[in-house]
Amino acid sequence: MTYGQLAPPGALADGGLRIVALGGIGEIGRNMTVFEYGGRLLVVDCGVLFPEDQQPGVDLILPDFRAIEPRLDDIDAIVLTHGHEDHIGAVPFLLRHRPDLPVVGSRFTLALVAAKCREHRLTPRLVEVAEGGRVGFGEFDCEFFAVNHSIPDALAVAIRTPAGLVLHTGDIKLDQLPLDGRLTDLAGFSRLGDEGVDLFLVDSTNAEVPGFVMAEREIGPVLDNVISRAGQRVIVACFASHVHRVQQVLDVAIAHDRRVALVGRSMVRNMGIAAELGLLRVPDGLLVDLAEAMELPEHQVLFVSTGSQGEPLSALSRMARGEHRQIRIRPGDTVVLASSMIPGNETAVFGVVNGLARLGASVVHQGNAKVHVSGHASAGELLFLYNAVRPSNVMPVHGEWRHLRANAALAVATGVPAENVVLAEDGVVVDLVDGRASIVGRVEVGHVYVDGLSVGDVGESTLSDRLILGEGGFIAITVAVDSTTGRPLGPPTISGRGFSDDPKALDEVMSLVEMELSHTESEGITDTHRIAQSVRRVVGRWVADTYRRRPMIVPTVIPV
Amino acid sequence: MTYGQLAPPGALADGGLRIVALGGIGEIGRNMTVFEYGGRLLVVDCGVLFPEDQQPGVDLILPDFRAIEPRLDDIDAIVLTHGHEDHIGAVPFLLRHRPDLPVVGSRFTLALVAAKCREHRLTPRLVEVAEGGRVGFGEFDCEFFAVNHSIPDALAVAIRTPAGLVLHTGDIKLDQLPLDGRLTDLAGFSRLGDEGVDLFLVDSTNAEVPGFVMAEREIGPVLDNVISRAGQRVIVACFASHVHRVQQVLDVAIAHDRRVALVGRSMVRNMGIAAELGLLRVPDGLLVDLAEAMELPEHQVLFVSTGSQGEPLSALSRMARGEHRQIRIRPGDTVVLASSMIPGNETAVFGVVNGLARLGASVVHQGNAKVHVSGHASAGELLFLYNAVRPSNVMPVHGEWRHLRANAALAVATGVPAENVVLAEDGVVVDLVDGRASIVGRVEVGHVYVDGLSVGDVGESTLSDRLILGEGGFIAITVAVDSTTGRPLGPPTISGRGFSDDPKALDEVMSLVEMELSHTESEGITDTHRIAQSVRRVVGRWVADTYRRRPMIVPTVIPV
Known part of the structure; x- marks a missing residue:
């Protein structure tokens, strides 16, 4: 099955739990998982992703909220596992839609969220929790567990609904001698394992790395x-x-x-x-x-x-x-x-x-001394997690595809049946029904870009233009024509930026364009759009032949 | 001393040897070192560098030939240590200036060069050498040594002139069980050490990596x-x-x-x-x-x-x-x-x-299995090299600054006096006079870009425009004005590419520009350049305030 071929899911079965990531699976960053039970929603984490080369000019990438936008009122709370940007960075953008949404997290996490919200001029409704705590948010009964990571006060969350018990690690590692003595609560996880974990969502970031993270x-x-x-x-x-x-x-x-x-x-x-x-x-x-x-x-x-x-x-x-x-x-x-x-x-x-x-x-x-250790469990630690939790179903999260596959292999190695390991990616909808997790469809999840003050107006077509402009610059040809005859009023203006340092590079273009304009005039073409198209074609071909380059050709024909 | 403050060097002392890299020091790639003795030049390697993000649209980066262009006829030969692109890729570009230049290298190296030159429709004058061989090129007596690297048939070259004995490793490692049994000739290097190596140019690529490369x-x-x-x-x-x-x-x-x-x-x-x-x-x-x-x-x-x-x-x-x-x-x-x-x-x-x-x-x-080993000596191997060669002076080559410094530290650790370790970078001129190597100045060395079919016409200003366009796109405003009154002939044409997906994003710009044009008209401004400047300023400020973005603003004012 190709993930791209999945259709939107049907209705969730009565008593079933639905899980969909709007970010963070198939990529590292902008973690956001939505749980649905009995018509209500719980969001775990709401982070940002930092852009790559193929997303020039973009400041941040948000999870795609479209799938939940029609159902914002159904959300009971947003639970944050820890205070890293890829887990909390998009909270203000979600709160713009629902300023009253309870934001649940540990003390340090909430302090960072509060500071971030102040910059956005938002006053969030904060609900502080701690390891060992158990709090209900609507239909969702949440229990929190201490987790060791590269930031203090990180939590894993166990979510109980009548559909079963789900454990989400957040970001996790198993440093056995942590600086603050706050161990990942493997004992607590074991207790959950005794109770029976129906679905285990596990940090995949370092699943490819053998062994254990140094203390x-x-x-x-x-x-x-x-x-x-x-x-x-x-x-x-x-x-x-x-x-x-x-x-x-x-x-x-x-x-x-x-x-x-x-x-x-x-x-x-x-x-x-x-x-x-x-x-x-x-x-x-x-x-x-x-x-x-x-x-x-x-x-x-x-x-x-x-x-x-x-x-x-x-x-x-x-x-x-x-x-x-x-x-x-x-x-x-x-x-x-x-x-x-x-x-x-x-x-x-x-x-x-x-x-x-x-x-x-x-x-x-890092390359010449041991001055860094990762905050994410290596393969050896993940095995400890699987053996403690003994889950019925596993869903690797927080990782690119290579990490997800490696994590899945670890789960299988500890005895989880391969058919119970769900390899999803952003937008893929997983239902937990009768103790069995399976993929039931997908919702559309795209990249939502923040560029400067605006969210979402920079999309794939703008980025594609930026990439073309960044690679080859542009050549602009501007000419005023008589709108009734198509006759050029004076010579065209030709300029290039990002094309060549040589001021004479485009000298030949002038005669090319003039020739084409007299041609379109003689053909009786007065439609400025058609004239522009002709100019673009002629100049584009000349540049490709002469330079083997592909600048954007921008003709402007002004009817006067 | 800051390298940037170095002046061009004075004349080379009689009997001295001058060394300058036109590429490959302070960076990894486009290796090219020029040796000068008695008014004659010898070039070792002539490679290309592959571009980074900050050089969009560029296909290749060449060594900067400017320093030798006035003296092309003084070059006796170009010696190639091995057939990798970063050592041979720019040969055709040098041969365009001097098609008759002897191109010296091992059998496999020359076969790759010949294939490359065929693509450039060049027929180079190839001079085949092998390990153990000793051949004179003009003033330069060259002896070749087998070297182990990630390509067969690599050579180091010892260059003898009356100024002393110089050994250049090329790219090198010391695999003690090489697949083809062809060891780096450490015995030969030791023999040179016995004779006395005045200057040792050493591959720095892996100098930061402790230990030894796996076989x-x-x-x-x-x-x-x-x-x-x-x-x-x-x-x-x-x-x-x-x-x-x-x-x-x-x-x-x-x-x-x-x-x-x-x-x-x-x-x-x-x-x-x-x-x-x-x-x-x-x-x-x-x-x-x-x-x-x-x-x-x-x-x-x-x-x-x-x-x-x-x-x-x-x-x-x-x-x-x-x-x-x-x-x-x-x-x-x-x-x-x-x-x-x-x-x-x-x-x-x-x-x-x-x-x-x-x-x-x-x-x-590489990240999950031992399916690759490097072709470059790690620190442990470099120590073997220094101890075999026992050089009077050392010049780390083939490396970024972090590699050069690490390599220098290794040389010093084996007993080379720190003041005899020359940390140069591209363009820094080193003279070997009376057995002592020292920096005497610098020549200008820039990046020479190949983009499509042209060499050198894409420079820093074009790249800077590409980066701006790639980050923010452009907004073009075109208007025809009456050349005697400055009165706009019809409304301006406003278009943006790479700025926003929102077709209405620039609607406000229209009235802004129209207001500014009526202002310039009322001021009696008819100079199209001044009108364009006013428009650019107004639109640029509006975009920065409204979007916090910096697209390129491209006003074109056409006098009719």
């Missing part, structure tokens, strides 16, 4: 080793939500008598929230602001910065280009990228690394 | 394991020049009674050359063409294909999209990507992997 706390000694040898300034870049990573950096800074300045708006904000909630221990006097830091001797300061993904406007990128206003990299400085590279960001990140290296900094990164 | 022959058993378990069709993608990798695939195919079809023009061509030169053993009857392969039972066929880098037009990409004319992927097929991912290609490669996985293929790649 977060093993990074501390590596950082200590690097920073103890640094004789000058140290800059550590990491994700702005990775509280435990920052904690380890702070601890090392303290050990080596360095003060710490936080650099980057989101770093300052998130660490403020974390400290306030008691998730980050910051001794008095440790933090200084940037101006104070610049006054300190170089071996007594450490900067914790954003920009670990090579974002061109970040402080770190500016340092790498020698353009940062305060911090100028000098030979002997040490920079640590204590972070992964999100796929697609490699070129940007290594651009920053090379810029820093060129200026003489010693750059420590 | 190529260890891939065979992995391939055997994968292919022995395959019940249906097997497709193996790898680099079209990796003869030893293909050899191992052929051997496994033979072991499992599969016939082999080669897919992709360069694969067919290169393997033909390799077989003819005795570098690839192909038993009679093993190879079949695609049509024959399609007639065979699925478990008796294996395809060796190009497309391992996710090239969108390759056979493999078309299979992944379900668009290949003959080969349709079905659940249970096996695809092996026996290749690295060239940095920057990750998204494209994983796009292909996901497409194949979605169609049900089992996809084996």
Whole structure:
């Protein structure tokens, strides 16, 4: 069966549970899963996806809400598993439709959501929950379990309806010595397993990676080793939500008598929230602001910065280009990228690394030191999960197709029958009926782009034009014609942008166009659209033959 | 010292040797190093670089020949270390200037160069050399050494002039059990070390990677394991020049009674050359063409294909999209990507992997099995090289800045004084005088782009326009005005491409522009350039305020 051939699903069977992802399956990002029971809906996560090369100019990609837009009033709540952007980033866009929707999550998650909503001038209705808690939202009885991930306070959610018990891991790993002692509640999962889990939705991100993720706390000694040898300034870049990573950096800074300045708006904000909630221990006097830091001797300061993904406007990128206003990299400085590279960001990140290296900094990164561990369970950990939960049905989530297949294979290896492992993707509708999960159809799920202030007006046709323009630029030909005779009024204006540096490149086009215009005139063509088409054809062919290029040809014929 | 501040160098001291890279230092690709002695030049390698996201529409990037263009007649020869594109790809472009230039290389290298030159309708003057050979080219006495790399018949070159002995590794690794038994000639390097190497140019690509590259022959058993378990069709993608990798695939195919079809023009061509030169053993009857392969039972066929880098037009990409004319992927097929991912290609490669996985293929790649080893020496091997050669001066080549620094650190660790390690980049001029290498200045080296049939007419300003257009599209406003009064003749024509899917997005612009035109008319402005500027400003500001986007604003004012 090809997924593309699936038809829209029929009605949900009485007593059945319907599951459909509007984002996050078949891709990594914009996670959003909708559960339906008895005519009511529960949303788990509502995140954004960051664009790739093929989506130029796009700032964010949202889950596609179309499937639920006619039924917004049926939603009982939105449950958030943790505070990463790919799980909470689209919440404000959903709240625009339903500002009263209860937003359910842990303390830290909700603090990040509240901050985000403030930027959107929204005041969400927040419902705080914690591990061990059990709360009903309409038809959905939700129980929460502690989960270990690369952000504090992450939760898995078990959803009970008369259709059965569903467990959704959110993002998860099984660090057995977590920095905060908050283990993934495998015991709780086992208890659910005893009760009988009908459907298990499992994080697939690292399913292809064999073995186990190294413990977060093993990074501390590596950082200590690097920073103890640094004789000058140290800059550590990491994700702005990775509280435990920052904690380890702070601890090392303290050990080596360095003060710490936080650099980057989101770093300052998130660490403020974390400290306030008691998730980050910051001794008095440790933090200084940037101006104070610049006054300190170089071996007594450490900067914790954003920009670990090579974002061109970040402080770190500016340092790498020698353009940062305060911090100028000098030979002997040490920079640590204590972070992964999100796929697609490699070129940007290594651009920053090379810029820093060129200026003489010693750059420590994932590629040459163990300064990062993943937040997602590797294959070995996923096996532990499957063996604890012993699910009847499995649905791999949070992954591209290669991850979903690898995760499915792990489920099967632990004894889940292959026919009970549902490989879905965004929009594919899965019904859990009589204890059996199966694909029943699909709803349309597209990419919803945010570009600047607008949502949704940039679609595939605009992106396709951008890609053509980006590859080859355009050649514009403008001419005014007498609207009754089609006679050109003066010579055409020909200009190209993104086509060639050579000002004479288009000189030949002028005579080509003039010839074509006298031809259309002699044919008695006065329809400006037809004249434009002729000009486009002639110029396009000439450019292809002469240059083997495909700029956009933009003829404008003005009737006067 | 900042490299950007270096001035052009003064005259080369009598008896000195000058070295400048026109590509390949500070970047990976378009390797080209020029040696100058006694007024004469020797070029080592002349390759291309493949473009990145920031160079849209570009097909190839060439070394910048400007520094040698006034002195083309002084070049004695061009020596090629091996046949990869980043070492030979720009040869035809140099030969256009000097068709008579001797092109020196090993048998396989020259066979690839000859094939490439045929496509450019050039008949190069080829000079075949082999390991152990010593040949003079003008002032330059060249000795060649066998080198192990990911292509057969690679050479290092020792260049003797009265200024001293220089050793250039080309691309190199130290596989101690190479498939063809042709070891990197470490004994020869040691002999040179005994003689005294004044300057050692060393491949930096893997200098950041600790340890040693696994032997190529260890891939065979992995391939055997994968292919022995395959019940249906097997497709193996790898680099079209990796003869030893293909050899191992052929051997496994033979072991499992599969016939082999080669897919992709360069694969067919290169393997033909390799077989003819005795570098690839192909038993009679093993190879079949695609049509024959399609007639065979699925478990008796294996395809060796190009497309391992996710090239969108390759056979493999078309299979992944379900668009290949003959080969349709079905659940249970096996695809092996026996290749690295060239940095920057990750998204494209994983796009292909996901497409194949979605169609049900089992996809084996570098990320989940040991089906690739690098062709470049890791840090451990580089230490062996430094300890064998014991150079007086070192110049890391073939690498981005992070690789150059890592390589420099290795040289220093083996005892080379730090001040004798020259960290140059493209265009930085290094003189070897009295046994001491030092930076003496720089010449300008830019990026020379090939786009379609033209070389050099696409430069930074065109690329910058392409990036703007690719991010935001354009809005074109065209209006005819009375050239004496500046009065608009009819309403302006407003169109946008790559800006918004919403046809009404620009409706407001019309009245804005009309207002501005009546303003310029009332001010008595008739200069079309000034009118256009006013229109651009007004529209640009409106778009920025309304959409927070930055399309290119293209006003055309036609005087009638």
